[in-house]
Amino acid sequence: MAFAPEQITARLADFAVNANASRWPAPVHREALRSFFNVVGCTIGGARHEMVRIADQTLGAFAGPEQATLFGRGRRADILHAALINGLASSIYSFDDTHETAVVHPAGPIAATVLALAEYRPVSGADLLTAFALGVEMTCRLCLGTTVPPADGSFAWSGTGISMSFGAAVAAGRMLRLDVPKMRAAMGLALSEAAGFRAMHGTATVSFMPAHGGQMGLRAALLAERGFTAGLSGLEGKSGYLSVFCTTPDRDALAGGLGERFEVLRNTYKAYPCGIVIQPIIDACLKLREAHHPDPDRIASVAIQASPGAMALCNNRNPQDEMQAHVSLHHWTAVALIRGTARIKDMETETAVKSPDLMAFQSKVEATLNPAFAADQTEVTITMTDGSRHACRIEHGIGSKLNPMTNADLERKFFGLAEPVVGAERSKELIEKTWNVTALADAGELARAAA
Amino acid sequence: MAFAPEQITARLADFAVNANASRWPAPVHREALRSFFNVVGCTIGGARHEMVRIADQTLGAFAGPEQATLFGRGRRADILHAALINGLASSIYSFDDTHETAVVHPAGPIAATVLALAEYRPVSGADLLTAFALGVEMTCRLCLGTTVPPADGSFAWSGTGISMSFGAAVAAGRMLRLDVPKMRAAMGLALSEAAGFRAMHGTATVSFMPAHGGQMGLRAALLAERGFTAGLSGLEGKSGYLSVFCTTPDRDALAGGLGERFEVLRNTYKAYPCGIVIQPIIDACLKLREAHHPDPDRIASVAIQASPGAMALCNNRNPQDEMQAHVSLHHWTAVALIRGTARIKDMETETAVKSPDLMAFQSKVEATLNPAFAADQTEVTITMTDGSRHACRIEHGIGSKLNPMTNADLERKFFGLAEPVVGAERSKELIEKTWNVTALADAGELARAAA
Numbered sequence: 001m002a003f004a005p006e007q008i009t010a011r012l013a014d015f016a017v018n019a020n021a022s023r024w025p026a027p028v029h030r031e032a033l034r035s036f037f038n039v040v041g042c043t044i045g046g047a048r049h050e051m052v053r054i055a056d057q058t059l060g061a062f063a064g065p066e067q068a069t070l071f072g073r074g075r076r077a078d079i080l081h082a083a084l085i086n087g088l089a090s091s092i093y094s095f096d097d098t099h100e101t102a103v104v105h106p107a108g109p110i111a112a113t114v115l116a117l118a119e120y121r122p123v124s125g126a127d128l129l130t131a132f133a134l135g136v137e138m139t140c141r142l143c144l145g146t147t148v149p150p151a152d153g154s155f156a157w158s159g160t161g162i163s164m165s166f167g168a169a170v171a172a173g174r175m176l177r178l179d180v181p182k183m184r185a186a187m188g189l190a191l192s193e194a195a196g197f198r199a200m201h202g203t204a205t206v207s208f209m210p211a212h213g214g215q216m217g218l219r220a221a222l223l224a225e226r227g228f229t230a231g232l233s234g235l236e237g238k239s240g241y242l243s244v245f246c247t248t249p250d251r252d253a254l255a256g257g258l259g260e261r262f263e264v265l266r267n268t269y270k271a272y273p274c275g276i277v278i279q280p281i282i283d284a285c286l287k288l289r290e291a292h293h294p295d296p297d298r299i300a301s302v303a304i305q306a307s308p309g310a311m312a313l314c315n316n317r318n319p320q321d322e323m324q325a326h327v328s329l330h331h332w333t334a335v336a337l338i339r340g341t342a343r344i345k346d347m348e349t350e351t352a353v354k355s356p357d358l359m360a361f362q363s364k365v366e367a368t369l370n371p372a373f374a375a376d377q378t379e380v381t382i383t384m385t386d387g388s389r390h391a392c393r394i395e396h397g398i399g400s401k402l403n404p405m406t407n408a409d410l411e412r413k414f415f416g417l418a419e420p421v422v423g424a425e426r427s428k429e430l431i432e433k434t435w436n437v438t439a440l441a442d443a444g445e446l447a448r449a450a451a
Numbered sequence: 452m453a454f455a456p457e458q459i460t461a462r463l464a465d466f467a468v469n470a471n472a473s474r475w476p477a478p479v480h481r482e483a484l485r486s487f488f489n490v491v492g493c494t495i496g497g498a499r500h501e502m503v504r505i506a507d508q509t510l511g512a513f514a515g516p517e518q519a520t521l522f523g524r525g526r527r528a529d530i531l532h533a534a535l536i537n538g539l540a541s542s543i544y545s546f547d548d549t550h551e552t553a554v555v556h557p558a559g560p561i562a563a564t565v566l567a568l569a570e571y572r573p574v575s576g577a578d579l580l581t582a583f584a585l586g587v588e589m590t591c592r593l594c595l596g597t598t599v600p601p602a603d604g605s606f607a608w609s610g611t612g613i614s615m616s617f618g619a620a621v622a623a624g625r626m627l628r629l630d631v632p633k634m635r636a637a638m639g640l641a642l643s644e645a646a647g648f649r650a651m652h653g654t655a656t657v658s659f660m661p662a663h664g665g666q667m668g669l670r671a672a673l674l675a676e677r678g679f680t681a682g683l684s685g686l687e688g689k690s691g692y693l694s695v696f697c698t699t700p701d702r703d704a705l706a707g708g709l710g711e712r713f714e715v716l717r718n719t720y721k722a723y724p725c726g727i728v729i730q731p732i733i734d735a736c737l738k739l740r741e742a743h744h745p746d747p748d749r750i751a752s753v754a755i756q757a758s759p760g761a762m763a764l765c766n767n768r769n770p771q772d773e774m775q776a777h778v779s780l781h782h783w784t785a786v787a788l789i790r791g792t793a794r795i796k797d798m799e800t801e802t803a804v805k806s807p808d809l810m811a812f813q814s815k816v817e818a819t820l821n822p823a824f825a826a827d828q829t830e831v832t833i834t835m836t837d838g839s840r841h842a843c844r845i846e847h848g849i850g851s852k853l854n855p856m857t858n859a860d861l862e863r864k865f866f867g868l869a870e871p872v873v874g875a876e877r878s879k880e881l882i883e884k885t886w887n888v889t890a891l892a893d894a895g896e897l898a899r900a901a902a
Contacts, residue, residue, distance in 0.1 A: 054677050054679050055679060058673055061529075062518070062532070063515050064515050064529070078512075078513035156689075156690035156691075158643075192609075192646060192656055193660070194646055195644045196644070197691060199692070200639060200682045201682075203682050204680045204681070205680065208681075212644060228502060228659070231650045231654050231656065234651075238649075239648050239650045240607075241648065241650070243607045244607045244608055
């Protein structure tokens, strides 16, 4: 195909409209399904979170007809509201997914978008998964091509925030069968609403930003379908996305090897409900506890060699509420070493977060930077009051690309998330239905089963 | 008051919550009312625009209960939809308002926000106008403090796009009587959705961006009221708004002289439905036509000395549709010299824009940069086929701060906009009601009158 470098939006739109998923390699289908499966579980699991409840009840007063399912909330609303609320639920416990290098959490709002739209404009499960895969691909490529955060965390934008509307517009536009010009308009409108920065970390807005992006992408595709006009070169156009969000875009990462290189293959799934850079630290603490059974009261200090990302984003002692706990390596070190767990219930109430034993223990935890460590690496050393020491080094934390969650791990995670919300029987049904989504003639059936 | 420089969000929130409008100087009330009056007319005038129709009909399928009036569209919808659609209508003809130096169009989405909310949570007209004035003040200050575009137009962000959610959150938050912590949360959530860049100019998305900002600001205030959490230092916080949208914020412009210096006093109202930087050129052409009655066929060339802003944004020959015509100085030069007008009907159809006489004439029009010219300055020289020349220099175009629209001008503008949509009688009533909005016990009455 002959696209000039300045035609990057057109090139991506052409791929989004014309990609033939039946020619994609089997691992792409497999990993797209695993990404989808993982985040459907996260969405159900987050459904009854207090912040999801506030958002749904507040904005429900302005929502439209009962077109789409609000996962795990026992009610329906218009598809734009559903996309927002389900997208919010998908990441509210910071338990979703992360691209290996882009540090974006691509799946949640894209899944929320395609599932909401599928109940309004029915499609097969196979078409739904293709649209989802394309949305994830575009979100990841946009991040990789423009906004890969430096390892020191000094990047101020929220990568997931600013890339999500684009991916959601592509996913929705694919389901709406937009032609290339309308796909480009949808992209332009969605890009013009790209937003989000990291000052919101530690609050519910960190999950609202990508959910909002997904909703705006869906809205952009719906408007473009009806002829609402937008700039057709939203990425490379003068004063467009590439000129405002990065200095030197990586054009190959953005639009090279389309249909040959698939970013979904580099998606990973969290093993614990917290920031991705904390996960190897929890691994190390759980292993130390299992190997040495240290009495927490006799631990004098915990020294953590942390990756640059962990230091920049999660070096936060004594969080005061759940959202702050998501990004506190001290909190999770205390939980893992004292309780031997790393579960939602270890943070979901203020009581759990402010538990006196956890708060007291955190003063013993000290993280120092190891600039050579990747995000999935750490070394944790505990020193006992008698002077003895135990160390554990993790090269690749569980859930990272080189130590991935297996399908069985993902099923356990799904069940653990869904069971408290919809019960054991329904959870098993949903696990079955989600694994087999591509067999559904009407993908909306899955959404309705998650009510 | 003792605020540390790093407490800029808190300082602005304190002002937004506690400002006592009864102590504001009379000119502030007067200019706030003129800003409001001007943009109510623009909103009614834009109500039946094709792009407003598309947006309303498309998104109306997902809209909620009939809580608020869609101006001039004969129907009602939920307040978030109304804020979006009315905000879109307010600027769809590029006929709204412009701050003297910030090059932001502050009033439309703020007015749409307060008017929609007033029908849901009734307030007096005086309180509505105070909330409106505060929203305009915050939008302008945010632009002035962070994003004043350089005169050469190289600034890629849409100033109106990225500042509007903040002002709308303040206006709505004031009407909801948020306390300072909740106002700060509303600000944080709204800022995290700030978006928009200039690649969308020449399409309907240029109007959608600020309308979207207004809607998001309203949503943020409603969510903050119910306890949804967001970062409380959205402006100055690490990785916050100030770190992503500017290099060196002007803290005095942002938060100096609150309650003493009022940016609404520097708001101006457009005399013609097009980009602000084209307005003096139209003035010059109309004066040349009136003075010399030049036969357009005997005009050999039109030489325009244009400001840097006019060159950067509007040096666009032969636009192909209305949205492109908004930002084409060639189009309006042809219209003014051939027709002696500069009306909506001179651009609102593709037929009008592509009129053969206009298209042919534009090849005679040449704009060159005069780097010393302000945005409201120009010099236009016409050379006749017989070699004779006529020149007209404009120091301050009509509608600029030093040559402002009078109240009578604003009334004529309002009537010209409203009459085709709601008829002459209703337009007169609305003019009366809008000038007297502060006398209304229930401000929602004004919105309902504009149905």
